[in-house]
Amino acid sequence: MVETIEEAAPDRGPDAAPTKTWGDWVRFVLRGVGQILISAGVIVLLFVVYEVYITNYFAHEAQSKVKNELRTEIAQGNDPLGDGRLRLPGSKAPSVPDGTGIAFLYMPRLGADYAWAIVQGTNDADLEKGPGHYVGTALPGQVGNFAVAGHRVGKGEPFLNLDHLQAGDTVIVQTESKWFVYRVKGMQHNNIDSTDSDGIPGREIVSPSDGDVLDAVPDHPSDSTPTERLMTMTTCHPKFTAAQRMVIHAVLWKTYSASGLTMPAPVKALYNTQGS
């Protein structure tokens, strides 16, 4: 401490300054304001770094844990979904614990290395582990609407490139005993934004409060008797905002029975055509 005073004193003269003039005070205040603004700018930039990189790091850690667990389950022939739903001890309603991996998701359009474990549940903690299944919606392959939410920027960003999907692209969902191949709707007019004859488009941009897209018959809330086996994915839109939601609807195209972890050959072949 002694050194400090010795070094600082001759250069700057610590508190021995004479009475401050009006100009000194103006400079003092302006300098303070300037420093606060610069600091705030740096903090905002750091927040962007956090959002785009740091959250990804933690999400990928969490996702690989879920993936390994699900892989082990499938390799051992255990389906987290059971024949319908896993029954928790002591619970009346059959359910899967939130945050548990339930199925694998592949989209050939998004690359051969695109593989995510879908977890049960869509609260913040679930979605930090991976795309989350809306608990009240259908299960993979069921009649109705198997709905999944996923982050678009940060938090692992599983749905970052969901806007690259085109009408007819395949979306593959692997469970313990079945591989479900869905195709993105809008196929009738070969335009993902167009509506098929059932009144459901391949892609729609909706307001954040529009829960109708998750209905068993999406966008037709009064129609409660589903006949199609649909899949719906939701994410934020545009990127970096929560102003809207991008919603992708797909319909079940083919189902392959296969246990174990190996991708069936016909599913693998979908990658040769970029999934369309």
Add this chain to the structure above:
Amino acid sequence: MYTWIWRHLPGHVSLKLLEVLILFLALTALLFFVIFPWIEPHLPINQVTVPEHK
């Protein structure tokens, strides 16, 4: 503020620079691992779900 901190850091300029770096990294870590995760859920930037009809 920064002038005050700089004046009160012990040691010669090179040592002060090192101290500033450490202080900056410590502050960054505090922001990344404590403050940002805490405020983030309250910001309207990363919501990806729509309400489910019960």
